[in-house]
Amino acid sequence: MASCSVGLAARSHPAYHDWEQNGPGEPVVFLNVSSECVLLLTSSFLQGIMFRCSAACCENPKASMQQVHQCIERCHTPLAQAQAVVTQELERFQDRLSRCTMYCNDKAKDSMDSGSKEQQVKAHLESCVTKCVDDHVQLIPSMTKKMKETLAAIDQ
Numbered sequence: 029m030a031s032c033s034v035g036l037a038a039r040s041h042p043a044y045h046d047w048e049q050n051g052p053g054e055p056v057v058f059l060n061v062s063s064e065c066v067l068l069l070t071s072s073f074l075q076g077i078m079f080r081c082s083a084a085c086c087e088n089p090k091a092s093m094q095q096v097h098q099c100i101e102r103c104h105t106p107l108a109q110a111q112a113v114v115t116q117e118l119e120r121f122q123d124r125l126s127r128c129t130m131y132c133n134d135k136a137k138d139s140m141d142s143g144s145k146e147q148q149v150k151a152h153l154e155s156c157v158t159k160c161v162d163d164h165v166q167l168i169p170s171m172t173k174k175m176k177e178t179l180a181a182i183d184q
Contacts, residue, residue, distance in 0.1 A: 074107045125164045132156035
């Protein structure tokens with residue numbers, strides 16, 4: 029059985045490490061979803077249905093080529109819808125996380141502009157970004173539940 033993992037990872041823009049020359053850089057935090065997880069969320073069950081449905085389309089001796097093609101396209105629709113749901117939800121999550129880290133970066137830049145000490149600004153930035161990540165990690169179970177419920181509705 030494939031392993032499904034969802035997590036957050038943090039990277040920093042190179043400028044983040046070079047405060048003397050560039051000031052505070054923009055931390056980049058991104059959602060890391062294993063390919064196995066996307067596969068499980070979107071296709072393990074639906075793909076089987078799609079292939080069986082497509083095979084049934086091809087087994088109809090009375091159907092024209094156009095009818096078979098249309099039938100196969102209808103069979104592929106649920107999988108395409110499922111992939112769109114997962115992609116949209118993950119993009120929404122990533123956008124929220126990005127906005128949070130941009131807020132932290134803006135606060136750090138404002139602090140630097142107002143004369144705060146670099147080490148203090150850096151500590152506040154790291155604390156703010158850590159809070160963003162922690163807050164968003166807590167959203168993953170509800171996001172996953174929402175995707176599962178939406179995907180279950182597509183299956184029916």
